[in-house]
Amino acid sequence: MQNIRTDLALEAFDGQGASSLPGVDVRRWEAGGVTLTEVVVSDDDASRLLNKSVGRYLTLECGLLRRRDPDARAALGGLLAEELSRMLPPMDGGACALVLGLGNRQITPDALGPSVVDRLLVTRHLIEQLANLPGLRPVSAIAPGVLGVTGIETMELAERLVDLVKPAAVVCVDALAARDSARVGTTLQLTDTGIQPGAGVGNHRRALTRDSVGAPVIAIGMPTVVHAATLARNAFDWLDRQRGATADPAALDDMERALLSAAPGDMIVTPREIDSIIQDAAGIVAAALNRALQPDLSDAEIAAMMD
Amino acid sequence: MQNIRTDLALEAFDGQGASSLPGVDVRRWEAGGVTLTEVVVSDDDASRLLNKSVGRYLTLECGLLRRRDPDARAALGGLLAEELSRMLPPMDGGACALVLGLGNRQITPDALGPSVVDRLLVTRHLIEQLANLPGLRPVSAIAPGVLGVTGIETMELAERLVDLVKPAAVVCVDALAARDSARVGTTLQLTDTGIQPGAGVGNHRRALTRDSVGAPVIAIGMPTVVHAATLARNAFDWLDRQRGATADPAALDDMERALLSAAPGDMIVTPREIDSIIQDAAGIVAAALNRALQPDLSDAEIAAMMD
Amino acid sequence: MQNIRTDLALEAFDGQGASSLPGVDVRRWEAGGVTLTEVVVSDDDASRLLNKSVGRYLTLECGLLRRRDPDARAALGGLLAEELSRMLPPMDGGACALVLGLGNRQITPDALGPSVVDRLLVTRHLIEQLANLPGLRPVSAIAPGVLGVTGIETMELAERLVDLVKPAAVVCVDALAARDSARVGTTLQLTDTGIQPGAGVGNHRRALTRDSVGAPVIAIGMPTVVHAATLARNAFDWLDRQRGATADPAALDDMERALLSAAPGDMIVTPREIDSIIQDAAGIVAAALNRALQPDLSDAEIAAMMD
């Protein structure tokens, strides 16, 4: 279906029969009330067909997250830390991690990345003291701001940061758009394919990948919105499936114009309580990142070092 | 059409042929790029038919507002101040105004009321100095918080405030829901009918009206959201009008459940830049209120008194 | 010493030989790295002499709090919950607690009370469901705003709230001023004497006490500032003690004018990181309050009910 915008690989693969393609492995399992789905694209033909880079895409889904269930939060945080640790290279000998909080901190549903960066244990500047703090790994983190706010292409800025910090791994955190509103605030996506042009709520035109950076680039994202046009198209799609008909793409475009084009700017569908969803998710993601990036520190030691 | 939720009288009247009803006067005019529509419901029969209280409903629409056009803002602010002055009773002899900022300040699209209160010139506590400040009128203002946050019914709290302050006029400011996404952030509604049960983004179960308060109650609102279900129903409605068909209400309910019920909580449609829309609108509404409530002060005198 | 402003009973008693007065019992002990000092004023003569109401004043001090030590936070939170439970009356048969978050949320060091209210589990409006939720106690909470912001005397508003909610206990949370800068962000004060005129960073001219309310009134406070004049006077005081001299009160007043009166408004001494100190302390106090007010719920059940 055209014009359905989603940043979730899981949704992009849906309905394309991805699981039966050669070069694509799909695995699904459950742990602690969280459903994990791993899609590994290992083949260039499959990559082209699905329009998704070769690599690993992991989705963690947990409907209870929106209900703030503390067990669900702990389970999700623990699984995320584990999977992050698995994706990160061994960070020995002073190798530094660089965390990029993408998105615009002034726009609530786009503020996930900056909010995570605000909660990270940042240590790179303590490097001379690291001899006294055995086990502490150097971490740097920045929320560079989006193009419309800085006038500077995020990926160009990221290149300069990489050049300055020379990280052994880059982790990008960003808010995503989903197709299915039930995924907003309940799903985390983790991938080792980095950031592709056009992905995310914002626009990052250059790629930030292992190839462009020379180090692994891990992307963590959570859907925080559905585009309003997508919701309207979903409604159409549902209706036509009910009626056994097929929507005419031109009619869909007309409808979108009629319903939304009078509204200047981009209309999004988001939960009323998005402010607290962002704060909660930022807490979970930051805690998982702190654990994965500081494997020799306990949670209490990490908390004690933050200020 | 069922289940289309709107707080705008203009949208509620639409399609009901309100303008040709006896007991309903509709007048529309333009000034400075702003379209004003006044609906006066003067008759109990019309009131019952339209399910709207007897009174005056004024809508100010200005598409350029979302584009932050400074002339449009000045024009809208000026007209709002004028119309407010017309609705307010003469505030002589120390009579006090009470402004209530309704809504939840923690939820961005619901924070219009509290944001306006934050920008008001509040003077009631300076009452003993008023002799020295000729022309300064007593104003009190509070954002009492919503039921889910305080555990106290907003209207019950409002009653106690009215009893304490004994205002000569009450002004309520609240965020609204529209049917048409083009009205979000571009339309202001002003009415002398107060706050009715169930109106607003939040839920205010008791009425706050001239009858319940014993003083005029003016409500100012701006749509900040469209309910997601409304957008989906609009899509259906549009499609069926195109196809010359009529939507089956049961099918609409099924569709809403299929698209939205998996999403816990209330999904809303709102502009991406809603944070700055709220700040801008709060500035315009507060400035207009300050002018209308302090007719003997200049804008500069008002600014100089605020801190 | 004149003009040394402190809201901590502990500091007010210092140097007055309070511990040896008849009608005053002072007890000090340690638990989990926290120093607790309890002063019980049981006698009207002592009360007049010390200018402090008859009642119990408990201070919890923990220097590690400012260093964000997680063990210190847990210890302090646990002790605070215990002591609050001891002060609260049995809340049976649907008796409701009312929590008042005093202070101005727009002024960082004054925002402790509103920040605590933002994190409370509020349940009074769920009262009809309480039959289904055995063990859940009704709690209401509000941050009414300060006089300069609302134009309404906080204590007058509190009276109306008490009249509306008819609570079995009132808990007030407020930011305090200390004399000793080492106490800022490291000390909590708990008292069953309520709020006295002139206490707190803001000004609450009427009292909120067991007598005025007809129910126990517990006040929780944390120093967030030292008045700049107090710091300057402390410097003087220190110097004169060093030199064996005694400061001339008129000279102190002159000095205060010379150093501070050119600065319009009130100058305060506060830690650079006061924003995060407030957030941290609000989390500790709210968690302790939630535990004490919901004795039949686990921390996990409390977290799951919040949104």
Next chain:
Amino acid sequence: MQNIRTDLALEAFDGQGASSLPGVDVRRWEAGGVTLTEVVVSDDDASRLLNKSVGRYLTLECGLLRRRDPDARAALGGLLAEELSRMLPPMDGGACALVLGLGNRQITPDALGPSVVDRLLVTRHLIEQLANLPGLRPVSAIAPGVLGVTGIETMELAERLVDLVKPAAVVCVDALAARDSARVGTTLQLTDTGIQPGAGVGNHRRALTRDSVGAPVIAIGMPTVVHAATLARNAFDWLDRQRGATADPAALDDMERALLSAAPGDMIVTPREIDSIIQDAAGIVAAALNRALQPDLSDAEIAAMMD
């Protein structure tokens, strides 16, 4: 006097007889209720003696600013825009300006720089459209965050930004520390000497100057704090001047330890209403910068382009 920390050149020069030094020109004048003081250090000997770089230091003082007088604000904003225009090189042929908002946005009195950046008209990314927008000059802006938050030296990051943007002028905005509390929130400093090591509330160890950047570097700052130690030392100093004595430096150090060292972290003296002082000043500085950087646009055109 030792250990008196100030970032204001005016205060550093005070008492050093700077105005009578060869190689130093001091000029003072008034306009619209604002006192302007210009110190030009033109000589290396004078520079060494005063420990201030060769260059121009301009101070704009306006006590009414803290009282939010609208005329004072307009006068100050206009003068600042004029003086900025005078310091900026001609920005022709697509030459770009880079504005750096220094400081930590999470710490209220350190958030001036980031708050200014949030209000700037940023246009560099619209460069392809500039042909259609004659008169629009390219501007980029970023709040890079402080070392303790990012783990990256601000000046190292600034170097990379300069390398990426190749600006024709750099403007840095930062919060400052004053000696005299009356200057907090009432004084702006403008200099063409850039940012020197150790200046500002934060610590920027490398220099950002015309030499290091290859383009003019203008720094705008406003004092938002006095260090608590400075206030205590001022008190001493005042007392000793009254008594005709001279403070013993060792006694001063002892006093500072006694009064402040028990308080972990850095204690600052700041006005209670620092949150609104920062917001107001950010508005004035951003408006002046927008005017100076877009000389061909009216204020209304600038406002209309922002979002």
